[in-house]
Amino acid sequence: MFKHLDWIGFMFTMLGLLLNANKISWCWPVWLASNLFWILHFYPRKERASVFMNLCLAAFNIYGWHRWS
Numbered sequence: 001m002f003k004h005l006d007w008i009g010f011m012f013t014m015l016g017l018l019l020n021a022n023k024i025s026w027c028w029p030v031w032l033a034s035n036l037f038w039i040l041h042f043y044p045r046k047e048r049a050s051v052f053m054n055l056c057l058a059a060f061n062i063y064g065w066h067r068w069s
Contacts, residue, residue, distance in 0.1 A: 006041050012031075016034050025069065031057070032065075035061065039055065
């Protein structure tokens, strides 16, 4: 369905790491986008554990974003 979601997810993950390392608050929405791309990548492949892990990470991102602000 969606081509190259793995590369898009990878780029968002790397951008999130870079922003986080530099303590830039935009890392949180970038992390959420990264998790969304990974969920869209893993769900059609029926990799339920990876989908669940990224849902948990998205929840942690929301919590971290809330705590940081």
